[in-house]
Amino acid sequence: MKSLKLAVLGGALSLSAMGVSAETFRWASTTDPQTMDPHAVNSAPVLSFLNNVYEGLVRRGQDMSIEPSLATSWEPLSGENGWRFTLREGVTFQDGSAFTSEDVMFSYQRASNEAADVRSWFAPVSDVRVVDDFTIEFVTSAPNPLFPDSIANFMILDKDWAETNDAALPARDAENFATMNVNGTGPFTLASRDPGVRTTLTPNESWWGDVDHNITEAVFTPIGNSATGLAALLSGEVDFIQPIPLQDVAQVESRDGFQVLEGEETRVIMFGFGHEHDALLYSSDVTDANPFADPRVRLAAAHALDIASIDRVLFRDKIEAASQLVPAGISGFSEANQDRPAFDPERAKELLAEAGYPDGFSFGLKCPNDRYINDEALCRAAASMFAAVGLDAELTTGPVRDYWPQLREDDFDMYLLGWSPGTFDMEHPIRFLMHSQDDERKLGSWNFGNYSNARVDELLPMIQQEIDPAARQAFVDEVVAITQEEVAYIPLYTQPLIWAAKDNIDLTQRADNFFMLRWVTVN
């Protein structure tokens, strides 16, 4: 009797599975991954896509934590600085060849070459040694407790495959075999690729991991126009789209059969200042001084901003006010410094008066208009809030392709910037945004206003090298306290992450905006 029941149940299950036949999963995003080479470009669309095909020694789980992937374990070297990785045995690439430490060595050499855009990940590495087929050591020039975290997107290629196909280096000028073809160890492999039009992935039958998804084929289409993307989802032609604009959320929610997935991205939006400038560039009244050199003026600007109103009016209550350059939950977040300057226009006016600008002054505010969610609207709102305390912002907005060059050329008085910590640790924004500009040592490369504090510069290597978590956190806390005290930046909020899918799709929204097919279930 029991077995009969099971048989009937089994029959019903297989019937419904056949009826649905929805294991072809279609998804769309705004940007096509520009290459299939995991070392050629360090950009989120490429790395996110290729994480489905290639794998690193370590990987990030659904909650962003570091977990074993091609390495099963790792430990600090004894007697010198660096890490020893023990590799997973029995793993094969998609063409059937075996994965060994030689492939890791080769991939390291390939990814740290001048032709590779990801080479900055290996700046701390001084030597790499193959110990045996399944053990490899990365020697670093200084203690580096975060090294395993920093190489979560370092993907491993097969040495023989790359060399046989003349793809031993990432394509720099002309394409090479690895631009359009893949041979990874990951859960999916490339079935077809038409750049900018359609890319199809199929499961890698010989993948070493436990399969949680039920996809038999995944079709990716880039759709640049957000209205077209929304229509493609609502008409049922795609199952999932990432991201959707804030203003479309209500439209999706109002229809049956669709879901909106919301989360917090790790990107903090902030205003930066021209700390180092001698005079304002865009002012009509103060042309011989730079008021923003005075921390009281910077604090006044911070007190002028009403994040709650910005949240309500521009972001439909989907942002989280930020006190520092990483959101809560990221390692290194300073819990001791969680307060941000309150919205207090009166205090802002007092501070301006104290600093010698009782009537305020005018200045230039630069903002991108196609980089962050509602970036231009945010800057307009901020400009009117600044105006209420006498800070008269002359707003200039432009596309991001033109924006970074302007910032690099110091062409701003105040600017908007968003930062997502690549290593998911507070050290990342300290290295790029708070340390003084130092091209030689590759530090402070996004510190456009060149905020400079000797103690912060001194603390960065201490943070990078400290093994003891409590001592390390104390150093981070000190940096955050100093930069808050001096208002190096005005952190505003954490940007929301908004995806939309059909109701029958289960997927995981990871805080780095990466989309992993292996966590997708089509019901």
Add this chain to the structure above:
Amino acid sequence: MAYFILKRMVQSVFVMLAVAFLAFSLFRFVGDPITQMTGVETSVADQERLREELGLNDPFVYQFVRFTGDMLKGDFGFSYRTRQPVADMIASRIPATLELGVVALVISLLVGVPAGVYTALKPRGVLTQTILMTTLVGVSIPTFVIGIMLIFIFGVQLGWLPTFGRGGTVQIGGWESSLFSIDGWRALLLPAITLGVYQLTLTMRLVRAEMMEVMRSDYIRFAMARGVPMRRLHYKHALANTMVPVITIIGLQFGGVIAFSIVTESVFQWPGMGLLFLESIRFVDIPVMGVYLVVIAFFFVLVNLVVDLLYVAIDPRLRIKDLS
């Protein structure tokens, strides 16, 4: 005749050179390709090295000469964004754009010419007024709004037609065509209508105005007096004489249809040259932008030439002049 064509071909080279020069002088205002090509963690030194390698530090005139020199040698360069050969990228996108443009043109002629004749012959009819009103509305709404409206009505609400892409395409030689499958036509319909609406209105109004003009001319009156059947009079004698100006305008417009299908292609994610150009602007992909603009200039020149040749075919008087 051969001399005429040859002369036009030589002229076209100068047109394309001029376009390339203008394009190159504008590219540096588009933005910085290096910041688009590299990740945030890439050091300033590595960015500078790449800039030097790509020759972006060279004076603009030098970059222009290198670009045109390479093109004359048949080397169209490599995309900054995908590293693929630009010639292949553009070539693979040409069929989509051309088919879209031609189908849009055919739709606009098939509807526009009869509608133009009808509204000219029955200027006071109710249907005429309705047609004139609707097309006026159609031509006043921006293309992308028409596209989005069609998508939401026929794609989302009714679910009859796909909302994006080319659907099923068939490979014929190296040409990827939408014209040989039902799926392909279903995908082609909405974008072609969107792209053709403006043309349609223009054709109809032009045919109508010319037709009304011709109907008042002496030879039509004589023919009427002679008792030539009205049908033959309208469609053979009158319509044929309206076609010269119509072909001029429509022909010249067709260059524009190809060039400005960008908006339609973006709204329908139609993988043609226009969409490629838009993506390239976003990434400051100078080699692709340069070649695209030169190719478009070539299309314009070619269309003009075809229009000139069509004149000769349609208007016998030009042939006689050519002979003498």
